[in-house]
Amino acid sequence: MKKINLPIKWKLTIWYGGILALILVVFSSGVYIYFRNSLERSIDAKIKSIGDVLSSSMTETHNQTVFGNFERYLENVLGRKPKGKFIQIIDSSGRIGAKMNDIETETVPTSFSTLERALKGEVVYETIETARPRLRLVTIPIMEKQKVSSIVQIGTSLEDFDETMRKLFIIMIISIPTSIGVTIAIGYFMAKKTLKPVDQIRKAAVKISSSNLDERIDIKGRKDELGKLAETFNAMISRLKDAFQRINQFSIDVSHELKTPLTILKGETEVALRKERDRDDYKNLLESNLEEIDRMSKIIDDLLLLSKAEAHDIKLNLEDVSLRDLVADVCVDMRIFAENKGIELVVNELEDVKVKGDELKLRRMLWNILENGIKYTQKGGLVAVSSHMNNGYVAIHVKDNGAGISQEDIKYIFDRFYRADRSRKRESGSGLGLSISKWIAEAHNGSIEVQSKPFNGSLFSIKLPI
Ligand SMILES: Nc1ncnc2c1ncn2[C@@H]1O[C@H](COP(=O)(O)OP(=O)(O)OP(=O)(O)O)[C@@H](O)[C@H]1O
Ligand SMILES: [Mg+2]
Known part of the structure; x- marks a missing residue:
């Protein structure tokens, strides 16, 4: 079966209207049936009470006097002339003894089976459907000395009853569809109004592309679920925009960084090729070129590492690393670098602790920080390494008295x-x-902090958990 894809506003309206229609129909039918039954019961009670009065008076009176003037007799017994009623007395042999008919209808047909049941002493209620108007009839046996002496039948016209029920039916037939119609119209209008932001979100989403991330959904201060959805959507676009901008900037930076060494390589090579040169010139050129190539490979290596780190593609090779050995090792290389620049590298007494970490990565981090300290400090300056323990972590401090950072x-x-x-x-x-250093520290659940002032040196503190 093919699934029909109705818009939500229509689905909501149909459900809403359908449920309301069901409730209204069930409720109205209940009211109709209850009303009809209680009206019927009250009609039955009325004719039965007339019958009871008659039958009790009949047993006391001699039949012949009753039949002499039946209407006067009824007036005497009931206290008034019975209006709109049909009353007849039938003797035990089935002969009609007396009759009064105040209903504009032909003679009421008395069925054989009713008489038979009455003769057995049973009170029988029936509705004569064939009569016009319809009649409700009760047949009551009159008992004398444990035997049925005669039968009294009281009938009443159902004209008023039928009319009342017809009016009630018409009222329901008109009011139910009208109220359902009105509710459906209001429901549709409200569903449409409520769901309008969804359409706005859809339209905004259609317009968004990498080159158009300035599109926002106007939520006009809505604080409901749809307002929140729009807000979330806007926040998502903002984040996307940031991400795109970062990627863009990143590509620009990468090209820029690689362009400089490449330009130098090209320029130097072109100049060298202009004329014949001696061995030493070529050697110098190749050495200079190698420097630029080294610079480019370092950039590419670093980028690769950062990209992998961002994609969570790097596994740390965790082992117990002695902090003292690590610093001592890095400082062997650094000391040469510092001495070449005329800077003093001082290693103070270090904590004898072991940290859980990837030795190569930790070495690289320390190397970067120390290299910076030396690189950004002028000749005659000082770079000092120290450490201290605090609850749960060890901090390695690298302090210089160099350029500082604004x-x-x-x-x-x-x-x-x-x-x-x-x-x-x-x-x-x-x-x-x-x-890279920051990523390494964070990958070890640590951090790097910096305190610095221009011309006042810098203090980098690497914190690692122990
Ligand atoms: N100890 C320091 N003193 C003064 N400035 C510093 C210090 N350390 C870092 N900086 C500043 O922070 C910037 C970023 O440092 P970072 O180590 O990331 O890059 P870099 O040293 O320029 O290049 P790379 O380390 O990739 O060779 C440096 O360019 C420098 O301006
Ligand atoms: Mg650096």
């Missing part, structure tokens, strides 16, 4: 490709060192 720059130094002083470009690196 308040604006400090927010961004951990971002990829960010360099505080772009004029020192060649001397400084690509700006990936701190991003």
